[in-house]
Amino acid sequence: MNAAIISIGNELLSGQENTNASWLAQSLTTNGINVNKIYTISDDKNEIKRTLDDSFSEADILIMTGGLGPTKDDITKSTLCQYFGCGIRISESAYRNIEKIFNDRGLPVTLANKKQAEVPDIAKTIPNLQGTAPGLWFDNGIKTLVAMPGVPFEMKMMFENFIIPQLNVKYNLPRIISRTILTLGIGESFLSDLIAPWEKSIPAGIKLAYLPSPGLVKLRLTGSDEENFQMENIIENLITNLQQIIPEYIFGYDNQKLECIVGSLLVNKNATLSIAESCTGGFLSHLITSCPGSSEYYKGSVISYANEAKADLLKIDKSIIETKGAVSDEVVRAMAVNARKLFKTDYSIATTGVAGPGGGSTAKPVGTVWIGVATPVNVTARMYLLGENRDVNINRASVNALNMLRKELLKS
């Protein structure tokens, strides 16, 4: 089953993010409907008609959003009527819904809002529990076109409660199995070289997608369980085989987050964590505390951005900072060890580096980052050479720090 998404709205063509389309794409995909194209177009009759022609030739299901409101530039409904050559009727249920919304707010129903109950006579209306514009369902027995308002929370509720169930009834949607393998510490191209033989072993009918995100690469396997309910096993076997090829790079699966995986490992050990950050400037602590329940294992951080803070709060010998430099093996180890003592925790992570754009030197160029991990039994430190972009460096340094801690937690 193929779908096209058509997002209508001038604002989407001048910079507003199209969050509706990505939400719909995810929902359709996980319900077994393949999205083969997303069109983002202007509030323009001819453009809408041209896009309807194109997408009807390519897809079974057309999902439109936007242009159903009560204002002058909302022309989706009248354009659909022209396109299908149909008349207009008043929807009783839509009218009662509009009346109720206005009554609840103690307001009279305006003419513009009354007109929202006018719907194409060949369309079924779809209830809008959150607003005044009803959704529209066009169906010629084979293809389906659904038009929904563009207000995200109205659209989402309508889609989940009414559209997906009706699509299920009409198309008897397949069960989709989708698993994501999360890797870290290897770039997309090296990973692709390394797992090329495994990739060749993937049977037809299962799709592999590389999903790069900052600092990591996600591999998603997707298949539809049509006949013998074997898809789950087939994909599970592929994952087992992959684990044997790249055990050191896989850190999790599906929607897991590295920072929360580290958190779970700490919980399992009944262990606590503290952090000493310099170049990552709070981002590493933010990642750790973004996991609900992190107060169970995370005690706190010192962000010692200035050298005085490294000396005063983290009690690092000024002479070490002077002789070795703030970005050094010695300082990062001292930061980790002393944070561990200061917060009385079992583990501690420390970062110090040159995030950029300023502060680099020939010996320590922008992107040089030292990361240290102190555990109950030892201290390890490692230098990373990252890139030139400040944001990316902060992100990558934090991800690498979490991964170093994860490896230490798996060891003992």
Added chain:
Amino acid sequence: MNAAIISIGNELLSGQENTNASWLAQSLTTNGINVNKIYTISDDKNEIKRTLDDSFSEADILIMTGGLGPTKDDITKSTLCQYFGCGIRISESAYRNIEKIFNDRGLPVTLANKKQAEVPDIAKTIPNLQGTAPGLWFDNGIKTLVAMPGVPFEMKMMFENFIIPQLNVKYNLPRIISRTILTLGIGESFLSDLIAPWEKSIPAGIKLAYLPSPGLVKLRLTGSDEENFQMENIIENLITNLQQIIPEYIFGYDNQKLECIVGSLLVNKNATLSIAESCTGGFLSHLITSCPGSSEYYKGSVISYANEAKADLLKIDKSIIETKGAVSDEVVRAMAVNARKLFKTDYSIATTGVAGPGGGSTAKPVGTVWIGVATPVNVTARMYLLGENRDVNINRASVNALNMLRKELLKS
């Protein structure tokens, strides 16, 4: 001048947000190029060719992203070669760039990465200062097609530094005047009601767009300066009028960031800042340190997530924490005052609250956040009642904390 954006990538059709397209739409619009359609399509040869046919018939400039990487499913380059019927050449400059990136990281250049220097022989290459895949510029004298990698930071730098200047040379783009007014502390619909009369005063030819982002609303005015170079003045007058209607909600303009505005105010005062965070867990410090040059005024933070850290590091009287609770006026004031002393700074911000999902009570439900600001002359504290979503609460608490500090910095 009309442009179409073509985003290529299977991941965009299964739910990943297409941030590249909205960024490009904004950049093109503000440079005087009208975006008339955005296509989001799969990594599929026939789909790419069909979309090229469609968009060449509709637009003067085609901007493509994605599918230029080194893996098997990156087929944009070979498809463009087939489409235009051209051969392949090795780009010397692209090869040197790839070599440099790998050498800098101490890694060997893999075969897959070498192949990234192969480019269509009719295309100019566009330097990629951040990654290995060069951009491609196709030009038949009338229409232009630009293909860029899909990695956002690589694409953005390439587009700003090379593509926009070259489009300007080729098409002699009109001078577009675009100003953005940044507001904080008022929702979109209330703002819209409040400024409705002002909106009506906007002359034809100037477009107003509402651009909502987390915690703030941006208003963008855009006009093209075609004849008498008066557009700048007209827009400037509109902004002056708006300032008189909503002075308390405007915090900045254009690409300014609240955290860097606060930074500039500190620099102007030659003042320093420290932070004591609890519920924001490092995010507030991360915002401050995301501004290049923040080490000039920011000294450091204590993230006192556990109550022991509030007592041990920030020297907060345990009896206050016990009697008033960690989320209280008294504790947030003590956090701000003591952080200011500890780091020997002029200003300090503190946050303590219930980010959720756990930890709420009847008296202090999830979303209760206290923010304190200590200055050289006083301490202020305020309670906010935010929402139920942990991420949103962390974000909003940080934005409100920055805004409180901004107001204090403007006072003295």
